Amino acid sequence: MKSLGELKALREVVVAGIGITRWGVYPEQEWYDLGSEAVLLALKDAGMEFRDIQAAFCGSCYQGVGSGHQALAEIGKTGIPIVNVENACSSGSSAFRLAYQQIATELYDIVLAVGFEKQQHKGFIPSTAFRPWERLLGYNVQPANYAKGVVRYMEDYGATIEDFSLVTVKNRRNATMNPNARFQQEVTLEEVMSSRMIAKPLRLLHCCPLADGAAAAILCSRDKLKNKDRAVTVAASVLASGVYGEHETAGGSIKFPPAVGMVELSVRQAWELSGYGHEDMDVIQVYDAMSPGELWDIEKLGFCRPGQAPRLLREGVFDIGSRLPVNTDGGLMGRGHPMGATALAQIIEVVTQLRGEAGPRQVAGARVGLAHSMGAGPNSVVTILKR
Amino acid sequence: MVTAEKKQFPVLPGAWTTPSAPGEKPHLIGSRCPACGEVFFPRKPKGRCTHCQHDGLEEIKLSRQGKIFTFTVVTQPPGGGYYHGPVPYAFGLVRLPEGVYVESPLVADDLDALKVGMDVELVIGKVWGDSEGNELIGFKFRTVQSARKKEAAGEIAR
Numbered sequence: 001m002k003s004l005g006e007l008k009a010l011r012e013v014v015v016a017g018i019g020i021t022r023w024g025v026y027p028e029q030e031w032y033d034l035g036s037e038a039v040l041l042a043l044k045d046a047g048m049e050f051r052d053i054q055a056a057f058c059g060s061c062y063q064g065v066g067s068g069h070q071a072l073a074e075i076g077k078t079g080i081p082i083v084n085v086e087n088a089c090s091s092g093s094s095a096f097r098l099a100y101q102q103i104a105t106e107l108y109d110i111v112l113a114v115g116f117e118k119q120q121h122k123g124f125i126p127s128t129a130f131r132p133w134e135r136l137l138g139y140n141v142q143p144a145n146y147a148k149g150v151v152r153y154m155e156d157y158g159a160t161i162e163d164f165s166l167v168t169v170k171n172r173r174n175a176t177m178n179p180n181a182r183f184q185q186e187v188t189l190e191e192v193m194s195s196r197m198i199a200k201p202l203r204l205l206h207c208c209p210l211a212d213g214a215a216a217a218i219l220c221s222r223d224k225l226k227n228k229d230r231a232v233t234v235a236a237s238v239l240a241s242g243v244y245g246e247h248e249t250a251g252g253s254i255k256f257p258p259a260v261g262m263v264e265l266s267v268r269q270a271w272e273l274s275g276y277g278h279e280d281m282d283v284i285q286v287y288d289a290m291s292p293g294e295l296w297d298i299e300k301l302g303f304c305r306p307g308q309a310p311r312l313l314r315e316g317v318f319d320i321g322s323r324l325p326v327n328t329d330g331g332l333m334g335r336g337h338p339m340g341a342t343a344l345a346q347i348i349e350v351v352t353q354l355r356g357e358a359g360p361r362q363v364a365g366a367r368v369g370l371a372h373s374m375g376a377g378p379n380s381v382v383t384i385l386k387r
Numbered sequence: 388m389v390t391a392e393k394k395q396f397p398v399l400p401g402a403w404t405t406p407s408a409p410g411e412k413p414h415l416i417g418s419r420c421p422a423c424g425e426v427f428f429p430r431k432p433k434g435r436c437t438h439c440q441h442d443g444l445e446e447i448k449l450s451r452q453g454k455i456f457t458f459t460v461v462t463q464p465p466g467g468g469y470y471h472g473p474v475p476y477a478f479g480l481v482r483l484p485e486g487v488y489v490e491s492p493l494v495a496d497d498l499d500a501l502k503v504g505m506d507v508e509l510v511i512g513k514v515w516g517d518s519e520g521n522e523l524i525g526f527k528f529r530t531v532q533s534a535r536k537k538e539a540a541g542e543i544a545r
Contacts, residue, residue, distance in 0.1 A: 126469075136470060137514065198461075251456070254488065
């Protein structure tokens with residue numbers, strides 16, 4: 001295993017091109033239609049041809065065998081290594097990390113990461129991230145598993161349902177400035193608080209909407225860039241899985257709670273690798289599959305102490321134009337959640353912000369940003385990007 | 388009551404004891420690590436402690452009573468067609484005196500009255516039946532209040 005010093009000395013990797021489809025519900029489109037569309041957009045953005053791509057990593061969750069091969073076959077078949085990556089809702093960022101590693105270690109110079117998902121749009125996702133007996137008991141409901149955490153968070157910190165509802169209000173407002181988001185309309189606090197109950201105390205508008213969509217990024221070494229002005233450097237890409245005893249969906253260890261949780265573990269490594277700290281972040285994208293998740297995530301990443309995020313949210317600290325803009329593109333809540341693509345869209349939003357191309361939702365002068373995805377497993381991926 | 392066509396199947400084979408004498412009550416079976424003392428439910432069939440990696444966990448009978456640590460009431464059917472029980476339904480984490488959480492279905496006269504910290508006790512029985520007459524037998528925890536009421540009602544009927 002390489003030392004921290006050796007890891008820091010690896011070759012610089014830059015994001016040369018990004019592409020994202022307009023997320024929504026597309027009954028007439030398959031995952032390969034969406035995935036190939038995002039790849040073509042990323043190639044155009046990078047000023048590259050498909051034949052330039054030397055390897056590809058394709059993130060998805062429920063798309064079946066060889067789904068990435070089928071998406072890329074819509075564009076070309078060049079014999080390059082293609083690997084399909086399933087890492088739950090962190091599939092896209094995991095694919096991005098693999099692409100990053102190939103270039104950093106100088107195996108390849110230009111690598112594609114793509115993520116896509118075509119959803120079923122029939123009620124809850126029939127999540128297979130649960131054991132067969134757990135599914136028989138009806139545990140395979142993701143909002144329900146968040147709800148169990150919500151109940152504890154409310155007990156422990158005195159947070160209210162209104163706190164979580166305000167996350168939805170903020171992210172839906174941000175989504176109105178993102179033409180690729182599924183939802184383009186704002187919602188009021190009252191609308192969130194009176195939406196249909198899903199898993200007590202979480203209501204429909206505390207849960208992110210499903211969406212069909214795809215996102216792609218082309219990474220390369222600096223010498224391969226066609227357009228050097230818009231390049232964004234990968235300052236860190238870290239993946240961690242669960243640590244023993246941490247409270248996950250099924251409860252943690254009472255006797256042996258971990259000193260450092262999974263998210264903390266991943267973000268610490270990202271700070272060490274990048275040399276940055278919390279105070280350096282101009283914009284962050286965190287994991288808001290359920291609106292309370294955004295607040296926990298901000299806390300677990302260490303941007304504030306446990307229990308403080310609801311107050312900071314109310315003070316407007318996480319708004320665009322304030323100290324720490326969070327989920328500037330609407331997050332999962334406004335953008336929608338095609339599982340394989342989501343985590344890559346978070347990275348793409350940071351790239352867009354650092355390029356200064358985010359239009360009405362632009363964070364002025366953004367130079368450094370962070371994207372954090374989570375996924376069943378559990379998984380935690382932290383990506384830090386810099387201009 | 389049980390017809391020839393009707394099939395009963397346990398949600399997790401070997402997860403609880405079956406009473407062999409009258410007056411005996413079922414217990415959930417957990418695993419305990421003799422090296423570090425960690426307790427697990429469900430039991431670990433491989434016998435490995437996932438905390439300290441010790442090889443050779445012991446099986447233990449877990450307490451029948453605990454407290455609700457957290458819970459939710461699900462008001463929309465789960466996806467995938469695995470669950471055939473009533474909606475709404477409740478499940479959550481029950482903290483047992485052995486120092487372990489058990490994730491379990493929760494039963495109460497009034498699901499809306501469930502609260503963190505409530506005393507609950509183990510019930511082994513039907514969780515749900517499907518349209519073909521199959522019955523899922525599993526563990527669940529019932530609020531002690533509801534359980535006492537049932538017992539009282541039973542005594543009156545007798």
